[in-house]
Amino acid sequence: MDSEPERRRYDSLRRAAQARQTSAEIAEAARKLFVANGWAATTVRDVAREAGVSAPTVYAAYGNKSGLTKALVDAADLSADAARMIAGLEADAGDPARQLGAIAGYDRRLFERAGDVIVLVREAGRTEPELAQAYRDGRAAGDRTRVQVFSSWPEGTLREGLDVPSAVDIYAALCNIDVYLTLTVERGWSADRVEQWWCGVLVRELLA
Structure with a gap:
């Protein structure tokens, strides 16, 4: 045949x-x-x-080179396994502390697997407006996720005097690429230790 x-x-x-x-x-x-x-x-x-x-x-x-760099950003997002974070958020819908852990786990994976891409896009964005926008878009996407999750919690879940926008700001100040690199590169922490510390400090700083 x-x-x-x-x-x-x-x-x-x-x-x-x-x-x-x-x-x-x-x-x-x-x-x-x-x-x-x-x-x-x-x-x-x-x-x-x-x-x-x-x-x-x-x-x-x-x-072009900017298009290639933006493709690396997309690949970085995929490497962090957003589906795993979403599954954790759904499974722990009644447990804000565990939901914070699911979000922090996503950021740990993102920084661990693609921190170099995040840094290079931020640095390249100083001269390339498209990449500066790509970096801002990535940060804004993370903020939107946190707004959605924090807004779903019952009244009284957040620490007294703390509203959702302020909680999002505190999260961003704690869980970012600079903190991750300081602890892992300069201070010798493992990625596991960073994630565990984030989970503990987020609960203390955000939850009643």
């Missing part, structure tokens, strides 16, 4: 898989170079050379 028609049937799937693999290799090369050399010092040609592809291939996949 001639297998050629069967091979042709899956050609489109094969091409799509190869394109995804190429895009992933480009993104990994970009992340490596951005972190090692800095965003401004890294060119599309550098990324292409590191990934073993042509510069036009990089442009075709991501548009």
Whole structure:
């Protein structure tokens, strides 16, 4: 039996898989170079050379260097496993302390797996308005999640005198990339220890 028609049937799937693999290799090369050399010092040609592809291939996949960086931001969000956080929020709907733990766990995973991307996007945003906006959008998305969760709690759950916006501000001051890097890089804490500390201090600072 001639297998050629069967091979042709899956050609489109094969091409799509190869394109995804190429895009992933480009993104990994970009992340490596951005972190090692800095965003401004890294060119599309550098990324292409590191990934073993042509510069036009990089442009075709991501548009430009800013587009590539924003793709890394999207990948960073995926790496933190938002579905796991949502499952925890749903399972612990009647337990604000555990819900705080679910949110802090997400941030720990985000910073642990993609902290380098967050830092490079923030730094690149000093000269690239698109990336500055991408960084602000990421922070705002986190705030919206916390507003939604904190607003769902019964009256009297938050510490006396504390409203939802203030609670969100306190969370942001405690659970951010700078605090995470200070504790893990400068002070030698493990990611587990940071998460446990966050869970304890959030309960003390936010809950009645």
